[in-house]
Amino acid sequence: MTHATPALEPISDLVAVVPAGGVGSRLWPLSQPTRPKFLLDLLGTGSTLIQDTVTRLSALTDEVYIVTGARHADAVAAQVPQVPQELLIAEPSPRDSMAAIALAAAVIEQRRGPSIMGSFAADHVITETQAFAEAVATAVAAARTGKVVTIGIEPTEPSSAFGYIRQGSGLEGVAGAMDVREFTEKPDPETAAQMLADGGYVWNAGMFVVSTDVLLGHLARLQPTLAEGVRRIAAAWDGPERAAVLDEVWPTLTKIAIDHAIAEPVAAEGGVAVVPASLGWHDIGDFDSLASMLTPDAQGVISVGRTAPAAMVKASGATVVGGDRPVVVVGVDDAVVVETDEALLVTTRQAAQAVKDAATSISGL
Template identity: 30%
Template structure:
């Protein structure tokens, strides 16, 4: 079985931690790791890491590379690129095409598709379910993972189970898929014991899903007859439709597996409660938190000290440039806040002060009237584009590692505690020829220090 992780979403429901430039699946939300990495590690319990693939888009490709590298340095080929987001049905179709054409999979190959931004525990239980899922898939089923509802949640889709599937434990026919219900309906579902939360994970064989696309989604099926590169190039013409709509609600092959796991889609800051331990007063404290007489609150500190006095039922999230405080139970309104900020063109919804690039990252430490100070990290072996700025010169001081600096016609190595100067309108390039990350401080000086004063002459990441 191969697994494909869907990692193209740009969710900001955990703003200010998740932003367009660092969506939820890439943010170090749980135990200092990204949810994508947690997802990969979880799958590795059953699958070989080289059988794990990730579908994402060009913007997030280097985030995925970065996370996959933490598992193995050999997984860059395991990234499938969707040129634009077209929801899950076209994404899965593209993955199937990739498997058939690029990986030369047999049509009987089972595939497991899952989101990149959910929490699942414990791993062992999940693996047991995955084994069962593979068997069911090989039996011609399209398997969904159903989660036993814990409360009448109105934020999830539900699956109504039918009769037991013979010879398979915890496996049922699907009577119907239902969309997010209202509260009375959700309560009825919960009480009936016949409904599961739809966790958005699917298992099937290539063959099974191909047949279903042909019958229920001929528009997508037709595109699948194109060669892979053509299908990819034409991806913008795919219908924007989820696999639930396109296939699951129509197929007669669906099965639901009662997955007895702790599952959360971390859809809001409130849901952090499902995964983090509470102190004796019901508080969740992450980071440097000092409190007096506070109860049932979530304190998510970043780099700063967070202190609280007599606080109850409050969620506080601190990041380098933005703070959120919300009444507990109101954190789903983060989306309204994000919309307000977007309308104001607030930079805090787009990027963190630390901005990730294919070659590494930079953090703006301070910006003044005619200067800007950045800490720049370049990964070993990576290089920035050959570039030039008309309005600023740059002082570079290496604080860790070694830099190869092209500065006009000269090339030299700059070591820890050495500095160099790049004048205005001079072609230059920064590289890390070493084996450890290069860290340097850049002090920009000039009448204009905006990011758009850049002319790129050559870029190994294909950027203009």
């Protein structure tokens, strides 16, 4: 799904960071703790989500760091061998996005001094790569002014699946960047519709561009224990004490998302900017969103990762994922059938968000 990016000059002071964490439990049983969604070819393109992400970022910078769980490090390294081993940061256990991103920032600064860092999730789909490159370049220019910058997605519908960013006035000296007035948690559908009617809102896609010293400076004020911890780990990262310091300090780091730790409080102080963009962006968070990106066959069935036949009787809109046996859906519209070696899931596209609850009850994800 990712189109080729036209030849671009790399952004000399940009270092990309790819946080590759999370199970993707709304895509259970396809996505598992040992097989998270960023390692999957969900769209049948021949490349996985993390491979597409690294390819997209490699057009913009020569340095792409990946932060992932220790149990996924070998699989990540195998999928993106173009990323040098020294740019792969393995975290011993999940501590949420702030710890992962802050550790990368601290390691980058330890190695090369203050640098502009861009954090981009491993599991997002972006089809408009030229627009993405332009948005990143604008975000880097805004970050050079000392702002924490996020790339906001121009909404295509009043979705309640995403957080929203309220834009303020234009950022002086940086065309295409706006001050952020506030972040809003995922709203209910009625509130989301009102936001779109009012205008001036974009979706929060969790893409951040900021100078490492600015990020770590805010962290030292707002989350001092976390800031001190990642700096201590980074100081030992390229030496023989890495493992010992990591084992000692990592479990003590505050478990918090970057939105709550940095973005929201710094926005309240006027320190956050947003670059609104239309990128062909998709967060494949559940089987409904996955199905929306795929084309049905002549019978109207969406098939993913299977060659066995699937059919419908007095039904429409079926999505069938995996498995090597014939599947027939009778009398259920928008059914979702997912078969893996571990489990069989039967649901509907309307109930796709509830799959996370099923995954938790069955396998303790």
